[in-house]
Amino acid sequence: MGYDTLTIGLDAGGTSTRAVLTTGTGECVGFGVGGRGNPTSSGVEIAGDGVMASIAAALAASSATLADVSVIATAMAGQRIGDEEGAWLMARLSAEGFAGRLVFESDLAATYFTGSAEPFGYAIVAGTGACAVRIEDGSIAATADGLGWLLGDRGSGYWIGHRVARAVVRELDHAGPRTALTPALLAHLGITAETARREGRLQVLDQVVEALYALRPIELAALAPLAFTAADAVAERILHRAGAHLADTLAAVLDGPGPVVLGGSVLCRDSPVRDAFVRRLGAAADGLDMRPVVDGAVGAGLLALRAAGVAVSPETLARLSGSLAGMR
Amino acid sequence: MGYDTLTIGLDAGGTSTRAVLTTGTGECVGFGVGGRGNPTSSGVEIAGDGVMASIAAALAASSATLADVSVIATAMAGQRIGDEEGAWLMARLSAEGFAGRLVFESDLAATYFTGSAEPFGYAIVAGTGACAVRIEDGSIAATADGLGWLLGDRGSGYWIGHRVARAVVRELDHAGPRTALTPALLAHLGITAETARREGRLQVLDQVVEALYALRPIELAALAPLAFTAADAVAERILHRAGAHLADTLAAVLDGPGPVVLGGSVLCRDSPVRDAFVRRLGAAADGLDMRPVVDGAVGAGLLALRAAGVAVSPETLARLSGSLAGMR
Numbered sequence: 001m002g003y004d005t006l007t008i009g010l011d012a013g014g015t016s017t018r019a020v021l022t023t024g025t026g027e028c029v030g031f032g033v034g035g036r037g038n039p040t041s042s043g044v045e046i047a048g049d050g051v052m053a054s055i056a057a058a059l060a061a062s063s064a065t066l067a068d069v070s071v072i073a074t075a076m077a078g079q080r081i082g083d084e085e086g087a088w089l090m091a092r093l094s095a096e097g098f099a100g101r102l103v104f105e106s107d108l109a110a111t112y113f114t115g116s117a118e119p120f121g122y123a124i125v126a127g128t129g130a131c132a133v134r135i136e137d138g139s140i141a142a143t144a145d146g147l148g149w150l151l152g153d154r155g156s157g158y159w160i161g162h163r164v165a166r167a168v169v170r171e172l173d174h175a176g177p178r179t180a181l182t183p184a185l186l187a188h189l190g191i192t193a194e195t196a197r198r199e200g201r202l203q204v205l206d207q208v209v210e211a212l213y214a215l216r217p218i219e220l221a222a223l224a225p226l227a228f229t230a231a232d233a234v235a236e237r238i239l240h241r242a243g244a245h246l247a248d249t250l251a252a253v254l255d256g257p258g259p260v261v262l263g264g265s266v267l268c269r270d271s272p273v274r275d276a277f278v279r280r281l282g283a284a285a286d287g288l289d290m291r292p293v294v295d296g297a298v299g300a301g302l303l304a305l306r307a308a309g310v311a312v313s314p315e316t317l318a319r320l321s322g323s324l325a326g327m328r
Numbered sequence: 329m330g331y332d333t334l335t336i337g338l339d340a341g342g343t344s345t346r347a348v349l350t351t352g353t354g355e356c357v358g359f360g361v362g363g364r365g366n367p368t369s370s371g372v373e374i375a376g377d378g379v380m381a382s383i384a385a386a387l388a389a390s391s392a393t394l395a396d397v398s399v400i401a402t403a404m405a406g407q408r409i410g411d412e413e414g415a416w417l418m419a420r421l422s423a424e425g426f427a428g429r430l431v432f433e434s435d436l437a438a439t440y441f442t443g444s445a446e447p448f449g450y451a452i453v454a455g456t457g458a459c460a461v462r463i464e465d466g467s468i469a470a471t472a473d474g475l476g477w478l479l480g481d482r483g484s485g486y487w488i489g490h491r492v493a494r495a496v497v498r499e500l501d502h503a504g505p506r507t508a509l510t511p512a513l514l515a516h517l518g519i520t521a522e523t524a525r526r527e528g529r530l531q532v533l534d535q536v537v538e539a540l541y542a543l544r545p546i547e548l549a550a551l552a553p554l555a556f557t558a559a560d561a562v563a564e565r566i567l568h569r570a571g572a573h574l575a576d577t578l579a580a581v582l583d584g585p586g587p588v589v590l591g592g593s594v595l596c597r598d599s600p601v602r603d604a605f606v607r608r609l610g611a612a613a614d615g616l617d618m619r620p621v622v623d624g625a626v627g628a629g630l631l632a633l634r635a636a637g638v639a640v641s642p643e644t645l646a647r648l649s650g651s652l653a654g655m656r
Contacts, residue, residue, distance in 0.1 A: 165479060166479055213479075
């Protein structure tokens with residue numbers, strides 16, 4: 001032991017999970033990465049494995065055990081999970097000696113608190129999905145989009161990948177312009193470009209359609225990188241429209257100046273998406289302080305501290321960020 | 329017996345199957361309806377049951393048995409099925425005494441030959457999906473769209489239903505205009521409109537999103553009728569855009585004047601979709617003879633006759649249409 005208070009923040013995502021072990025002053029004393037941690041997309045068994053692996057790795061760096069931890073805050077996408085729905089995780093934690101309190105938070109809040117400890121501001125995450133929130137008094141006060149691949153998530157990785165797929169099938173169906181996305185997608189799918197036809201249709205089109213329907217729709221998000229590398233007019237147009245959609249999503253929650261924390265792979269780096277995003281915001285971007293972050297690990301740690309009754313400040317955030325950066 | 333040649337045409341769809349029993353002159357002597365007949369969407373057991381039920385009903389009106397039938401032509405959506413893939417149906421037919429030849433045809437060809445026996449022309453079907461073909465020398469020479477709900481089918485029933493769903497969630501997310509589609513969809517889903525919020529979001533939006541994701545995506549096609557009855561600006565715009573998309577799909581296969589057979593529930597009746605379809609075609613509609621049909625039963629019968637070596641003519645089509653009309 002040797003610590004006054006120990007908390008764990010979990011940034012539990014669809015592909016990996018990060019655990020941040022901190023003292024009551026926000027000093028990070030352990031960091032670990034595990035597998036998939038979202039029970040909605042992976043099931044409670046796999047998500048439980050991912051979470052527990054990340055916790056074990058974080059604890060391994062310290063002399064502490066789960067019995068020493070007073071609060072665990074789990075940030076994940078989807079509806080906030082109440083005590084009852086969280087039973088799958090509490091059972092796993094209890095079995096390892098955890099006797100503290102388990103709370104669930106939105107992944108958007110974890111993103112926000114990774115880039116800001118101020119009580120008012122905004123976060124927008126554009127990864128596989130896309131969602132924006134306004135934070136007031138440290139809590140989510142407004143939400144825009146985040147409606148999933150079928151109904152929303154405009155400008156997200158899924159949205160971009162879906163447009164890539166549609167641009168290619170439209171070219172092969174002679175209904176859209178020629179694009180560098182087509183050879184890129186064929187190579188990605190391992191399909192050889194041939195000119196044989198059946199009923200006036202390119203057989204390669206049938207092959208592409210069959211290969212794409214064999215995926216779960218959400219897996220089209222994996223095609224988004226093709227738009228970033230193709231760099232022709234069709235790809236640029238997709239990226240510009242994505243940026244404009246993301247700006248509209250953020251604009252829907254704007255209510256004055258403040259920090260804007262940018263999360264997710266689509267917005268967190270310089271790209272035509274980010275350019276179009278800023279351009280579309282126009283004058284609305286005045287007074288907005290854009291802060292890209294790579295994930296929500298720091299924010300999950302901050303949420304855990306807050307749940308433990310610690311008054312978090314910009315200094316707490318700086319201490320947690322700095323000490324975590326030294327551990328990964 | 330008492331007949332020289334007997335053939336059966338099957339119009340096998342995703343919701344029902346029609347069987348048309350004809351003599352060699354195109355006289356319909358039996359008609360029957362069965363359940364779902366597409367093995368791709370229903371599985372071979374259910375599709376086999378649907379097909380066999382339709383055949384039994386068609387034969388019941390005559391004194392013939394399956395042993396008297398020389399050719400069965402099955403028209404269905406999706407890739408044409410070769411001998412091997414058709415084994416599921418041949419086994420069922422053989423068990424009932426069928427010793428003739430089984431052939432598979434496109435549902436687009438059945439639609440075409442329901443409205444035309446001419447060797448050159450066009451068919452466009454807009455039901456759950458949307459696809460257009462050009463017929464040359466009696467066979468499909470060009471195809472446009474028909475790429476399925478995720479990648480194409482622009483202007484189809486699915487396309488319209490998906491736009492209905494998106495218009496509603498956008499209104500509830502404060503990202504789109506108010507529309508009569510919203511109360512219509514809430515009523516359809518059995519959700520009560522309430523104004524409670526969580527994290528700044530209407531809880532009714534969460535309910536709608538949850539209800540829609542509980543459906544298989546293709547089931548959104550069932551929401552298309554809401555657009556036809558809502559009759560406000562948002563709904564009209566969806567229907568107009570659907571009609572324009574369908575016109576573009578037909579235009580992609582146009583190559584001179586000819587009959588255009590219109591199949592599927594979206595285009596076969598007068599509506600804002602049809603109005604926009606004709607308007608968008610503009611001068612390209614000159615020389616096109618639009619012929620709406622309710623299903624592909626007559627065409628399936630004609631395809632069966634053709635497969636049996638009968639030279640089909642406009643007179644054959646008229647005889648089959650007239651005699652079938654008297655039986656249903």
